Amino acid sequence: MTMLPKIVLLVAALGLTACKNPDRYGANGPSGANGGAGAGYVNTNGLGDPSDPRSIAYFNQSVGDRVLFPVDQSTLTAEARGVLAGQAGWLATNADYAIIIEGHADEQGTREYNLALGARRAAAVQDFLIAQGVSPSRMRTISYGKERPIEVCSDEGCYAKNRRAVTVLSMGAGA
Amino acid sequence: MIFERFPCKTGANRAKPKGQSRPDKTPVQNEDRMTPIKSLTTALLLGLASLVALPAQAELNITIDSPVIEPMPFAVPDFIDEGGAGDYATNIARVVAADLAGTGLFIETPKDAYISRVTSFDAPIAYADWQAINTQALITGAVQAGGDRIVVKFRLYDVASGQPLGDGLQFAGTPQSWRRMAHKVADAVYSRITGEGRYFDSRVVYVAESGPKNQRQKRLGVMDYDGANVQYLTDSSSIVLAPRFSPNGDRILFTSYASGFPAIYLMDVGSLKTRNLGEVPGTMTFAPRFSPDGNTVVFSLEKGGNSDIYAMDIGSGQMNQLTNAPSIETSPSFSPDGSKIVFESDRSGTQQIYIMSARGGEAVRVSGGKGRYSTPVWSPRGDMIAFTKQNEGRFHIGVMLTDGGEERLLTASFLDEGPTWAPNGRVIMFTRESAGASGQAGMMSVDISGRNLRQIPTEGPASDPSWSPLLP
Numbered sequence: 326m327t328m329l330p331k332i333v334l335l336v337a338a339l340g341l342t343a344c345k346n347p348d349r350y351g352a353n354g355p356s357g358a359n360g361g362a363g364a365g366y367v368n369t370n371g372l373g374d375p376s377d378p379r380s381i382a383y384f385n386q387s388v389g390d391r392v393l394f395p396v397d398q399s400t401l402t403a404e405a406r407g408v409l410a411g412q413a414g415w416l417a418t419n420a421d422y423a424i425i426i427e428g429h430a431d432e433q434g435t436r437e438y439n440l441a442l443g444a445r446r447a448a449a450v451q452d453f454l455i456a457q458g459v460s461p462s463r464m465r466t467i468s469y470g471k472e473r474p475i476e477v478c479s480d481e482g483c484y485a486k487n488r489r490a491v492t493v494l495s496m497g498a499g500a
Numbered sequence: 501m502i503f504e505r506f507p508c509k510t511g512a513n514r515a516k517p518k519g520q521s522r523p524d525k526t527p528v529q530n531e532d533r534m535t536p537i538k539s540l541t542t543a544l545l546l547g548l549a550s551l552v553a554l555p556a557q558a559e560l561n562i563t564i565d566s567p568v569i570e571p572m573p574f575a576v577p578d579f580i581d582e583g584g585a586g587d588y589a590t591n592i593a594r595v596v597a598a599d600l601a602g603t604g605l606f607i608e609t610p611k612d613a614y615i616s617r618v619t620s621f622d623a624p625i626a627y628a629d630w631q632a633i634n635t636q637a638l639i640t641g642a643v644q645a646g647g648d649r650i651v652v653k654f655r656l657y658d659v660a661s662g663q664p665l666g667d668g669l670q671f672a673g674t675p676q677s678w679r680r681m682a683h684k685v686a687d688a689v690y691s692r693i694t695g696e697g698r699y700f701d702s703r704v705v706y707v708a709e710s711g712p713k714n715q716r717q718k719r720l721g722v723m724d725y726d727g728a729n730v731q732y733l734t735d736s737s738s739i740v741l742a743p744r745f746s747p748n749g750d751r752i753l754f755t756s757y758a759s760g761f762p763a764i765y766l767m768d769v770g771s772l773k774t775r776n777l778g779e780v781p782g783t784m785t786f787a788p789r790f791s792p793d794g795n796t797v798v799f800s801l802e803k804g805g806n807s808d809i810y811a812m813d814i815g816s817g818q819m820n821q822l823t824n825a826p827s828i829e830t831s832p833s834f835s836p837d838g839s840k841i842v843f844e845s846d847r848s849g850t851q852q853i854y855i856m857s858a859r860g861g862e863a864v865r866v867s868g869g870k871g872r873y874s875t876p877v878w879s880p881r882g883d884m885i886a887f888t889k890q891n892e893g894r895f896h897i898g899v900m901l902t903d904g905g906e907e908r909l910l911t912a913s914f915l916d917e918g919p920t921w922a923p924n925g926r927v928i929m930f931t932r933e934s935a936g937a938s939g940q941a942g943m944m945s946v947d948i949s950g951r952n953l954r955q956i957p958t959e960g961p962a963s964d965p966s967w968s969p970l971l972p
Contacts, residue, residue: 397850399805432933435874435888435917436741436964437787438844438851440755440762441800441807441828444784448805467761468784468802472739477713479914479935 379419381494388415391491392450396484397434399445401453409450412492413457422494424464426450429491431484432471443468450490560637560658560665562605562694565949571607572693574600574637575630577618579652585643588675592643592652592682599686599700602726603927604952605693609635621653627662635659639689648674652681656689666692679728680971697924700725703968704920704929705743705752708732709941709961720754722769725922725967727957733772742918742964746790749968753777753788753797764788764799766814778817787830791838791858798822798832798841809843811858822860833877834858835902842866842876842885842902853887855902866904875918878902880969881925884948888917888930897930899948910950914939918963923970929956931963 373380375387384390389412392405401409416422428447430439447466455461476483562572576597579589600606616629621642630638641654653670657663669688673681680701687698708721708730717736720743723729733752734740741762743754752767763779764786777797779785784807788799795814800807801821809823809832823829827847834841835858842855848865851872856863867873871891878885882902889896889909895916900907915933922928926948933941941963943956956962 432915434890435831435851437800437830438828438846438874440741440784440786441802441830444802444807445805445828452805465761465782466805469739472716472741474714477937477939479937479939 381422384412384415384419384492384494388412390493391489393485394446394488394490396431396488397442399442399449401449405450406453409453410457413454413459416454416459416463420463421496422463423496424454424459425493425495426454426464426466427491427493428466428468429473429487429489430471431487432474432479433484434471436470439470440468441470443470446488446490450492454492560660560693569605569951571605572637573609573635574606574639574689575609575614575633575635576600576639576641577611577614579641579643579654580618580621582621582642582644584645585650586645588643588645588650588652588678592678592685593639593641595679595682596639596641596654596686596689598726599683600689602954603690604947604954605690606637609633621655625657625662627657627659630657630659637665637689637693639685641685645675650675650678650681652678652685654685654688656692679724683724696926698970699922699924699927701971702923703745703749703971704943704956704965705733705745705968706943706958706965707740707743707963708959709963710736713937713939720752720767721958721962722752723958730959733767733769734774742787742966744789744966745968747792747794747969749971751790751794752966753790753799755786755788762786764797766797777812777814778819787832789833791834792836793838798834800830800832809841809860820860822856823863831875835878836880836882840878842878844874844876851890853885853904866900866902867907868904869907877919877921879921879925880923884925886919886921886928886948888919897928897946899928908948908950910946910948911944911953916944918965920965920967922967929965929967931965933963 372382372385375382377383389408392401392408426447428443430442434442444466447468451464451466454464474487476486576593578593581589597608601608613633615632616626618640621640625638636659638657638659639654641652644651649672651670651672653668655668656665658665671681671684683700687700691698702725703722704725705720705722707718709716709718711717718740719736720733720740722731722733739757741755743752745752750769752769754765755762756765759776759779762784764777765774766777767774784802786800788797790797797812797814799810801810806826807828807830808821808825809829811820811822825847827845829843829845832841832843839858840855841858842853844851845854851874852865853867853873853876854863854865871889873887873889875888876885884899885902886899889898894912896909897911897916897919898907898909913932914935917931919928919930927945928948929943929945931941932944933939940961943958943962943965944953945956946953
């Protein structure tokens with residue numbers, strides 16, 4: 326490992342908070358590894374240098390941290406499987422990251438069903454990553470149902486982006 | 501609050517409306533907690549006899565299920581101050597009026613139309629003066645306050661027939677409970693005139709919301725059924741969802757992200773003491789509801805992406821899996837007798853409503869119309885199931901018989917969901933959310949006839965109401 330100590334420290338500190346409470350949507354606004362709604366692509370919140378292929382920022386932007394689902398579906402599309410294969414490859418060479426897979430739904434559904442649907446989506450991603458060799462002990466899933474959309478309009482353009490599963494990384498896998 | 505018993509005087513002129521059979525034949529519960537007071541002296545036998553002779557429409561009686569309802573005009577003059585009452589005399593009368601008018605079954609006669617004034621609780625009623633302004637029901641009352649005690653009494657008069665309807669009632673409590681006493685007066689009036697059970701003296705637990713749509717903050721609140729007397733039970737540090745009252749209102753079940761992962765919690769309403777109901781690592785628990793005896797929780801548990809319904813004995817923590825299918829099974833709700841559970845499942849491909857034994861086993865599908873059916877809740881009367889329906893891009897709140905028959909959609913909007921029943925099984929409250937980036941949730945109520953759709957006034961956006969039982 327040739328990471329700069331500074332970055333390791335930063336990421337480790339983030340990892341601690343993220344492990345303690347995976348709800349990065351808590352009361353204090355977006356926090357944690359991927360930032361929050363729409364803010365996750367800027368290297369201002371400790372995600373590392375996006376040009377560093379070992380950084381979370383690189384994972385989020387270049388590998389792709391999320392996959393999208395058709396309405397009321399949790400089956401992975403071909404495109405999603407491509408993204409997840411890339412995630413699995415990256416996670417194999419960056420084995421120190423712990424993984425939380427968030428499942429989300431759009432607002433066109435009842436609250437409890439959408440929680441279950443989000444869980445299905447997160448599990449579909451987890452199952453795929455396990456099949457690709459990612460250790461189950463590194464991963465947990467969480468469903469937010471329709472509680473945390475990233476897009477707030479009420480038409481399909483927004484819904485499509487909200488029907489997602491996001492792979493959220495933090496330092497300290499199984500350690 | 502303690503309602504005191506007073507020596508029972510004769511209820512001789514209890515003039516019962518005699519219309520044809522009423523929807524709810526059970527006698528009004530808890531009326532014995534309020535004490536009949538000595539009735540006005542009238543020609544009782546004569547009064548009863550003349551009542552029998554009167555044609556049906558002359559009686560003070562509303563049958564809510566009539567196809568058309570003409571709201572009944574009523575008057576509630578400020579209650580008489582019989583010592584120390586202060587603002588209570590007016591405030592209690594105002595809450596009584598708001599309760600009655602809020603049903604859509606009654607319409608208040610404006611005060612400036614009054615011809616005669618009620619200056620004493622025991623003075624004879626000038627019926628002609630009230631008849632002249634077309635008031636049909638007159639409610640008079642008196643308040644006495646002193647120390648830590650407030651005494652409220654009232655009488656209900658059938659203006660057209662010129663006599664009291666039922667006994668006067670009197671009850672006492674602390675000054676802090678004045679709104680409850682007003683609700684109890686209104687409950688008695690509503691129940692006598694409609695034949696329906698009471699529901700005004702009840703509370704609602706819900707989720708108070710704030711913040712933008714992509715960062716919604718949520719905390720539990722509890723309020724009177726009409727939105728007053730709000731108390732917050734949690735802060736906004738974690739997402740909380742879908743609270744549910746226990747059958748006697750002493751505890752609340754809800755789903756919280758407090759541990760970081762969604763799980764069901766049990767809160768004691770008095771102490772606010774809260775405990776996680778046995779989180780199983782790697783699973784999500786949600787959609788909890790009490791059994792009618794309050795000893796069991798039914799809920800969904802998700803493992804590996806699959807949600808099934810479980811029951812847990814609250815005392816022992818013993819869990820029992822009730823469904824076992826690769827589909828989503830959620831939103832379970834007990835029948836009032838505790839023998840059955842209604843729930844939703846997408847085992848057919850879309851969300852539909854099913855009923856199974858409370859011990860699990862074979863389930864029978866009851867929803868049969870077009871669209872998706874979810875969030876079933878069994879009526880406290882046992883005869884109906886309220887649900888959310890999605891069809892052709894719209895959301896509806898509806899009711900159906902427990903065999904799926906006589907489906908009736910009560911609302912339609914961009915997003916309606918999550919019905920909860922008033923204690924009398926007559927009114928439903930639910931969440932309505934508006935569309936778009938600035939969309940917000942609010943709570944609405946509607947009669948099961950589909951009439952009287954109303955917004956519940958809350959401080960801010962609110963969702964996921966759960967109605968308490970009638971308070972003791």
